Amino acid sequence: MPQIPSFDSSGSAGAGGPFLPDAAAMVPSRARGGGAIAVSADGEIEELGPEEALRRIEREPVMLVHAGFTARRIARGRQFREPGPHILDLMELFAFVHPAQTCLPTPEGLARALGIEAGETPEDQALMLREAAAQMLATLQNLALPDRPSAARTAYRMAEGGWAWGPGVVAALRDALGREGKPPGSRGFDIWNELPEWEERGPRPPAGSMPVSEAEARAQLALLAGDDAERRTGQADFAGAASLAFAPRDAAGAPNVVIAEAGTGIGKTIGYIAPASLWAARNKGTVWLSTYTKNLQRQLDQELSRLYPDPAEKAEKAVIRKGRENYLCMLNFAELADRAAMGGGAVAIGLVARWAKASRDGDMVGGDFPAWLAARLGGVTGRTGLTDRRGECVYTACPYYKKCFIERAIRKARRAEIVVANHALVMRQAALDQAMGPVAHRPVKAAEAAGNAEDEAPSGREALARFVFDEGHHIFDAADGAFSATLSGLETAELRRWIRGAEGQRGRRGRGIEERVGDLIAEDKLAEEALAAALSAAAALPAPGWTARIHDGAPRGAGEKFLALVRQQVHARAEDNDSPFSLEAETMPPVPGLMEAAAALDDALKRLAAPLQLIADRLRARLDDEAEDLDTSTRIRMDAAARGLDRRVRILIPSWRSMLASLNAATPEAFVDWFSVERLYGREIDMGMHRHWRDPTIPFADAVLEPAHGVLITSATLRDRLVEEAEDDEGWETAEIRTGASHLAVPARRAFMASPFDYEKQVRIFVVRDVSRTDINQVASAYRELFRAAGGGALGLFTAIHRLRAVHERIVTPLEEAGLELYAQHVDALDTATLVDIFRAERHACLLGTDAVRDGVDVPGDSLRMIVFDRVPWPRPDILHKARREQFGKARYDDMLTRLRLKQAFGRLIRRATDRGVFIALDARLPTRLTSAFPRGVTVHRVGLAEAIDESRRFLSGGEAELAPAKATP
Template sequence: MSAAPPFDSPPNGASILLPDTKALGLKARGAVLVSTDGEVDELSAREAGEKLASAPLLLCHRGFTLRRLTGPRSRAQPHPGTFDILDLFAFVRPARFTLPTPQGLARALGLPVPGEAEAEALFLFEAAEALLGELTSPAYPDKEEARALANALAKAGWSWGEAVLAALGEPPEGRRALSGENGLRIWRKLEEWEERAPPPPPSQDPVPPEAARQRLAELTGPGAEARLSQSDYAARATHAFAPKPAPGMPSLLLAEAGTGIGKTLGYLAPASLWAQTNKGPVWISTFTKNLQRQIDQETRRLFPDPAERQEKVVIRKGRENYLCLLNLEEATNRVPAGTDFIATALIARWALYSRDGDMVGGDFPAWLPAALGRPRLAAEMTDRRGECVYSSCPHYKKCFIEKALRKARHADIVIANHALVLHRAALDFAFHQNGDDTAPAEHAAGAEDELPDHKLLPPRLIFDEGHHLFDAADAAFSGHLSGFEGSDLRRWLRGPEAGRRGRARGLSGRIGDLVAGTPEGEEALQAVLDAAQALPGPGWQSRLNQGQPHGPAERFLAAVHAQVRARGRDEGGFYSVECDVLPVSEGVSEEAPKLDAALSRLERAMRALADILRRTLDEEASSLETATRIRFDAAIRGLDRRAGTAIAGWRHMLKALAGLDIDEAAGDPNPEAPRFTDWFAIERQGGNDVDVGMHRHWIDPTEPLAETVLAPAPGVLITSATLRDEREEETPDDGFAPSWAQAEIRTGAAHLPSASARAYFASPFDYAEQARIFIVRDVDKKNADHVAAAYRELFLASGGGALGLFTAINRLQGVYQRLSEPLEEAGLPLYAQHIDAMDTGTLVDIFRAEEKACLLGTDAVRDGVDVPGRSLRMIVFDRTPWPRPDILHRARREAFGGRKYDEMIVRLRLKQAFGRLIRSAGDKGVFILLDPGLPTRLTTAFPPEVPIERLGLAETLEKVRDFL
């Protein structure tokens, strides 16, 4: 390290130390190394990768940089002393936003944005100087806490440790030995939640339309442009806040609001009025976690005071999204030094300042795990396997999840997601389908799992991005009897086995003390543990590959694997393979009854143990402490849930293999039409088999959605920019439902006893002036070189701001390899989903911020991008987005109209993709499809006023340049 005193006199003995090394900047086909005095070395990608592995360079995002230099499949590692500027930012500004690029850091720090690679590299010294300078300020908060953590990090070998300690004014003689008092035990500083009395039921006063218009005007402000369509939307949305008209029928409104209407504020206006007037919460559910964040930002208009907003607005997600303090503590105790310690320490630093402990889409820096070379880091710190021990956890009173649960009961606005809402609905549905009336509604306060059951459904629900409800319900109400699911249940029951480590304690660790001393309870617990050995055990994948399965579940999976290999269509080893269940092979027919018998024993044992715990809880009600009662309740609920949903569902599926009708086995004898479809599959990732099993899906998953969510709810608004299917011809006698009927089918409204209310609001944009659509007719979509060349020329013609959409990951990867160098040489940064070491949300954030950037992505990008302005001025689709022709689609195609069902899906996908292009009145953009085979009848997906031209690539390029 070398001293560099940019500040005249840092206070309290603090000093600024900058890395005594060179900074690395990426460029086309390589990188540059720049010293503090401006000396520049140009290196090839190979040379830069070797240098990065051998020397402690200064850079931005080690994971992204390494991937760019050495390739996506390289196993190279950076030098352990690498100075990643993002590490320093995460320490100095915890829970603060920045894009993980030099340009993003410059904006976050208020510094001039660098341009070329040399300037980017030199900027890293400037950024380090600025961040360390913040630490020298007397006003920097919690310096003692920062010193303790920095000291531990320095002892653990963190490259920035000495510089941070010097900036904090910590003299060498004041350094402490690495110990438990190292600043990582942040839970000691977190506030405890306090139990509050349950809120009374809300009243049911409606929201007058004119009041909604007035509230919207207050939210937009006096200087805002008047938008009559947005005001009309807010007034119409009040229908969902009217009293419930009849049993089983909510006040339901389907509302399609074209892009630019401003539907978020449009529904927040009546929602906030209803919550304020009736003293009850309104739940807003959206499809992605990024959209949750966007809606949360809009609520700042409702509650400008941050303290009030903290109480009135709550983001709710599943447990797997939040930092588990027990996981953090165990990680702290387990990793005394090295990269894992550094990663854990920076997470602890973030958690101390986090708004709510949300690690997925919240204020956690999503780029941090990949930047540290630990992409699985966030997942390891959350509760992803249902292992929460509730009140027996030492951090229960400070738990982020428990805080969110309690705040949601008293909030005005709860921002959830479809997965959370429908997951809980699916659990209740499974309980009731299996005739179990002890569904998890009756549990102690504070021990609830996700969303309360439908006896406690939110009084009002808004489903934004409502066009995703069909797919969200499909995921929530499906069943999977697979190796992964079975081994996950075994781990929940038995804990780590075969010498493996992990924080999962199994039933013995969680409830052993609750049954200790009672022979009946101890025997019941042991019976569960013994029966669980029938499930796939540690190493099951290796045993299947070696042809040596052990136990009923593994032998069944081996037979399924053999049937799929024999009958499925294998497309080169990188795609999952599937086959029909019937007729079953001899091996499956032989093993299925054995597995069913083993699961029956396990189900009976789990129910017996739950009954014993339930009885003990009842008999000792007067003497048990609240914390112990919650532990009993959590254990009962966990056993009931897994026995009554997972295992009972698996057994229904196995009975179908024994010759029973599929729907009869699922409790629906002799239906007029099949309700389910089953299949076997081998799941693959990166060319490797990762799972195998049997799958069951509802053909129409909105049927249970309507039963468990819509029918019990008092009022529901389902809204989106793409609810309706725009068809060229819509006649009621052509055997296929017209557009609004399709919206009702795909949202579940068709299963309610009476018709829903409907509303349509056209986009206010002048598409004829703002957009163009080109279908390129002379590019061979099957030739990767031709497709890549087309992307290259189109992206160059737009000068960046281009989004490339693909219907398959392998095609995206192939185009990226051919595209990256020419675009980089032209000064157009290229980012790609499934290639760059960043999460999708971060990639979109970077794309939004950089006007010349280009981005390649798949469905997640198509459905979740909101990029107004010049940052998105071109969308290129590689081919018509036909649905994947798998077994599930075959069943739905037959049920919903054959070819016309396929075309409806394509139109909705094209409509959704085009909707990404024009997001504000000043936008201008082109939509391009590299597929001459697009039928004209599918172009009704686009606004009718937009010119659509079928041209060759050369003509398209000329027109694109002229238009843009």
């Protein structure tokens, strides 16, 4: 049994500092084969082999930084048990002492966050961990520390729940617990009593229409950049072009749309903030800045501090806005806190409590919530159990409604000048607005239908009239997700749960429709009968345990029987059933029985929709009939419930029924249908039918662009330049097709600003011609030696996760023996954003990743000096791609997508005028026609691996390459 850590509770600041545990501090060593360096409480330094280090972690209290992550690095591929609750994780202590503050989960990151020296060697770092622990425990004794009584109560409950740091933290805060030395009653996690309430404010008047001139935009840019900033002609030109999107609209349906490709290094973020902020302040309106990645949202938040240097003003005028599934739900938290107080998950809930009190906005996904803590929540409920992603909100019936993070963000966004959102949120709102209108055939996912339109964005089209879509090259993919539909097991089971609740599942909270609206329709006989009918009809949808029953060949109900036959057809028609990856198949011709099963499911959905609609109608009738008597709280609940029902009846169910009907007729020409079996690590997790637009920019243009007054769409990778196109004004057709601008009645304005970098001097591009792409050992060897040649600062990009893992397994030990830390998406127990942050902070680190890393990395300076692609990033040849390929130009469409991916990846390499970088493709099949993805004038050298290694080392060390002349990129 693991030992319980002992603490010095004397309060003296002896050699170890106050309340420091009698435990060793441990960090991974750099020895061959793994292991660790440990420093005992007496200062004795030991070098441990991996087996001994893992044994101690398993049995003894040990100080680690991010226990699971560190144990993996010590193990170096060996089997080990996840560290237990006896481990003293310094990330937990930091999150308690400094909640909602940034700290990378590494020794260097911890030292940087605390303002102490990390040291160069593992021995130094292990010693530093003890210093860090002592400093944080001493901080808790500081009487000026905010909320010490609240912190003490929370720590006490966490200690009761077995927190390894608990005894020392409680001892440091004991004076704040009062005479009793413990919290009164069950207090400790009840942070809702200490959160401020939001207040309703009157509606904002419509925004004005006064324009922003190019000269004004340039002047505002200069003001924001500051007197000491370098004057960039391209950035000023970009700001001037962006101002055209803020001109007044001359006719309905004719927005001012500007498509601007601004090369890397232009500084487009502040370039469009300049005219956007002027327009918003001048017209008392709101501009929505939409991004695709969380990384850019964070960058925008930082840039807005230039516009609003006063934090109070920034909090009022600039808001980061996301879907409600990103925010902490106080009702969910309170229920889990009650459970934790009785002995379940007290440590994780306590850390969430500390964070929630200090959080800027309650955003658990990409905000100030510690990303590493999400894994810690897995033993409690997972992060999703603390957010409202199931459409269960009871609004004013919730006792925490006036303190709700989501409601606060919604109201702030209604009055803000700048709202930083994401493409998914903006398009989801637009999809709902469209689907709730006269056009009912547009496919919308259940997640979108479950969302509350009032929750997702300000009501009224006027509030969504001015947009900037940064990372505009992702509009096609974002629209593809927003305007699609899925009739699957998970989606239909979710609708059943929304109607019938958790149905007795232990440990799952689920408020069914009866709990949400039962009291609102009491004594309304028609509505009560409809509720009973809806509960009965929903039984035809997949019930808990549906996956096991389908796998066992014993489906129950219309929904499960349809899914079972879909699964049968996919397995019968798929080419490789033994593959661990997801499978798909055409919908036609159907296997025997599928048509009958589809008809039965369609009938069940029809019988479900009628009573749901009746309940919505009766709620609205009561709103009308009792307008004089209903209190505000009840009106809000009734209106929200009616709209939630409407969305399912008018959007979700008709979308599914339309898909089922096409099995007996034909898929509408604008759409693509197919069946799939979704797998995760070889295990089947879902199955069903999908419907996507062939061209998703059609509904995007219809729902977002046409109703808007002005839209700026910008990116560094909008145009696809072909080899034979020699002028910089070519490639716009691709940009307009991918952004939806080609569907507008009035042509979009175009603007191009080239990168200011001297790529001929700053970059070398190599295509390695003698590495077999099918031999993973050769590929791994190439990565290992290229990363060594670069001395770190290298990013490895992969087109498949299984190859990434295989390469990681082969190169992690030799790289770390060479002093190069290797991190990997899909391997390390950290989210992508945190991995990128660590990579950015450590000059000699290397990182392996896939698409999310390729598109989300912003690493200026020396921390990224080499990019290695394992293969040409061709698009995946699935059913949807096959249909789009036919529509958009066949082989030319494939080339376009691949060039844009190469162009996006290359754009990560050079971010400053002083950067140097090497771009390497380990695929000799890279055709010349794709090299137009790279900047003009840069030579693409096709060389052997040895030559690429040697020349990369020479170039990155400051020397000039000695390669024979080769043809430059046209």
